[in-house]
Amino acid sequence: MAALLLVDGATSASASFTAAGTARTNARVASIEPATQVTLERVGADVTVSWGTATMTRAASVQGYVVRRSDGAGICGDPTPVTGRSCTDAGVPDGVYAYTVTAVYNTFTALATSRSLPIGAGPVPAPAFDPTSDSPPSIGFGFPGQLAGIAGADPEPIGAVSHADPAVSDVPSAAATTADTLPTAGEPEPAPAPVNSADSANPARKHPADVGHSHGRRPTAHPTTNDADAAAPDPDTAAPDPDTATPDPDTPTPDPDDTTTTARSPQAAVVEPAITAHPGNRTGRRPPSFSFTSASGTGDECKLDDGRFTACVSPISYAGLVAGVHTFQVRATDGSSAGPAISYSWTILGPAPSTDDTPAHAGAPAAAPDTPTPTATTPAPLPAPAGSADTDVEPDTATVTTGNDDPAVQDAPAAASPPATQALR
Amino acid sequence: MVRRLKSKRAITILGSILVLAIATTAYAYFTATGSGTGSASVGTASPFTVTFGATTGGPLLPGSGHQTLPYTVTNPGSGSQQLTTTTAAVASSGGFVTQSGAPASGCLAAWFTAENNPPAAVDLGPGDSTTGVVNVTMTDSGTNQDPCQGVAPDITVTAS
Numbered sequence: 060m061a062a063l064l065l066v067d068g069a070t071s072a073s074a075s076f077t078a079a080g081t082a083r084t085n086a087r088v089a090s091i092e093p094a095t096q097v098t099l100e101r102v103g104a105d106v107t108v109s110w111g112t113a114t115m116t117r118a119a120s121v122q123g124y125v126v127r128r129s130d131g132a133g134i135c136g137d138p139t140p141v142t143g144r145s146c147t148d149a150g151v152p153d154g155v156y157a158y159t160v161t162a163v164y165n166t167f168t169a170l171a172t173s174r175s176l177p178i179g180a181g182p183v184p185a186p187a188f189d190p191t192s193d194s195p196p197s198i199g200f201g202f203p204g205q206l207a208g209i210a211g212a213d214p215e216p217i218g219a220v221s222h223a224d225p226a227v228s229d230v231p232s233a234a235a236t237t238a239d240t241l242p243t244a245g246e247p248e249p250a251p252a253p254v255n256s257a258d259s260a261n262p263a264r265k266h267p268a269d270v271g272h273s274h275g276r277r278p279t280a281h282p283t284t285n286d287a288d289a290a291a292p293d294p295d296t297a298a299p300d301p302d303t304a305t306p307d308p309d310t311p312t313p314d315p316d317d318t319t320t321t322a323r324s325p326q327a328a329v330v331e332p333a334i335t336a337h338p339g340n341r342t343g344r345r346p347p348s349f350s351f352t353s354a355s356g357t358g359d360e361c362k363l364d365d366g367r368f369t370a371c372v373s374p375i376s377y378a379g380l381v382a383g384v385h386t387f388q389v390r391a392t393d394g395s396s397a398g399p400a401i402s403y404s405w406t407i408l409g410p411a412p413s414t415d416d417t418p419a420h421a422g423a424p425a426a427a428p429d430t431p432t433p434t435a436t437t438p439a440p441l442p443a444p445a446g447s448a449d450t451d452v453e454p455d456t457a458t459v460t461t462g463n464d465d466p467a468v469q470d471a472p473a474a475a476s477p478p479a480t481q482a483l484r
Numbered sequence: 485m486v487r488r489l490k491s492k493r494a495i496t497i498l499g500s501i502l503v504l505a506i507a508t509t510a511y512a513y514f515t516a517t518g519s520g521t522g523s524a525s526v527g528t529a530s531p532f533t534v535t536f537g538a539t540t541g542g543p544l545l546p547g548s549g550h551q552t553l554p555y556t557v558t559n560p561g562s563g564s565q566q567l568t569t570t571t572a573a574v575a576s577s578g579g580f581v582t583q584s585g586a587p588a589s590g591c592l593a594a595w596f597t598a599e600n601n602p603p604a605a606v607d608l609g610p611g612d613s614t615t616g617v618v619n620v621t622m623t624d625s626g627t628n629q630d631p632c633q634g635v636a637p638d639i640t641v642t643a644s
Contacts, residue, residue, distance in 0.1 A: 080532030
């Protein structure tokens with residue numbers, strides 16, 4: 060009888076059968092929106108950096124901030140991020156500096172950058188940016204120098220940079236100016252900068268009252284398509300210097316014996332550029348635009364996704380990208396060698412855009428095979444001629460002047476314009 | 485002689501049992517067929533359907549936070565189907581998590597865990613369902629994980 064039950068039970072089980080089924084859903088990862096309103100206030104050689112709160116999506120809060128000077132010096136928050144929203148860099152050596160404020164949550168970061176600020180007074184002009192010390196800020200807490208995936212620095216939100224003068228605080232971001240260019244009242248004017256310095260072509264530096272209107276969204280150290288300076292270029296200061304390595308004789312120039320030049324840190328000649336503006340983490344169909352600093356002296360090379368590095372200038376945009384995750388990379392080159400690349404990854408949402416909606420600029424670097432078309436929005440030539448004696452000093456400033464002085468640039472589409480937040484250097 | 489008779493009787497009994505067993509087997513088989521789950525259904529088993537409920541928890545952050553993804557497994561067929569187990573995974577391509585099927589460059593799938601709490605094995609009748617839960621977390625790799633910011637990793641649950 061037991062045998063009967065066993066047999067019967069086995070038979071019943073065989074009446075059921077199995078079938079697999081699969082479904083997919085998504086988890087969600089938070090992201091950091093970078094600190095806003097990074098402002099600088101200088102008192103003598105002390106610079107106080109202040110910033111607005113960085114926010115995180117989905118109700119989390121950043122753990123703190125790391126502040127670095129553009130020469131790589133850690134100002135505060137390294138190794139332990141500070142939770143306040145200001146810190147002071149005391150005794151800043153003469154020079155022109157920008158500051159980066161990196162919001163941190165464990166291994167997530169989001170970087171925001173101030174405008175540049177000259178430090179130092181007296182007959183000796185502040186040197187231009189030290190290309191050997193203007194590497195992008197390293198994160199400094201476990202992964203120094205790793206800037207891949209700088210998050211949240213969506214240019215548009217940062218465009219609302221703060222203003223020292225309340226009267227200009229409501230100026231649209233396209234003409235926004237940070238407090239960092241304003242000397243503290245009662246202080247001597249900043250020393251005049253070299254002709255192709257970021258500041259020399261900027262009248263706002265000398266006229267604080269006009270700073271909100273005459274200074275663009277980014278310093279003149281970089282090509283700007285909608286910089287307010289471009290609307291009224293000063294032929295005496297904004298005209299491109301045919302030889303970027305040769306200071307304008309009418310402009311105070313660094314003393315050849317000035318040790319500030321020779322005292323520059325002996326780092327590699329080719330340093331990382333810095334991505335100063337990029338799309339948000341997730342964007343729509345608008346062709347993404349990138350701006351980056353150039354510090355190498357002869358040029359930069361860009362790469363998108365799996366393409367190859369090709370010569371490029373800032374800003375650059377890419378049309379025809381399909382939805383999905385993309386990675387932009389840029390590296391500096393001195394003609395003989397290339398420096399390390401930095402990258403930024405972001406996601407394009409939705410269906411693929413039309414591939415013919417943004418024609419490639421005539422001066423744009425050739426696109427790598429099977430890569431989307433890069434579109435340069437500013438026909439800024441590469442700066443100093445190769446072999447110049449000082450090509451590691453001024454190249455990007457020359458690029459700036461050219462960019463600002465090009466009327467065509469002023470008509471560049473807004474979508475491809477450098478955002479208000481790219482106030483690096 | 486008596487011994488031979490006993491042997492014949494034993495053979496007869498065993499034979500009867502065998503006949504009964506065969507008959508029972510046949511009966512069970514035809515019962516299944518008669519109820520609509522017979523041989524015609526065997527070859528056309530309907531895949532389980534897995535549906536996700538409302539996600540709770542989050543956000544996912546390096547080293548903290550988790551999201552709970554409840555799911556329901558349903559037998560859409562007209563016959564019973566044996567649900568053995570379910571598995572959950574972070575979908576990946578080339579080592580990167582996928583987002584809506586596309587790889588999220590730089591965001592490693594290894595940084596995520598999908599801990600599955602499957603339903604018990606069960607014989608699901610037609611239209612019956614059972615539930616499970618997946619808890620998703622993100623580990624702190626100690627290296628820059630910015631490529632994962634804002635990403636929505638695909639999570640896959642398979643019922644079999």
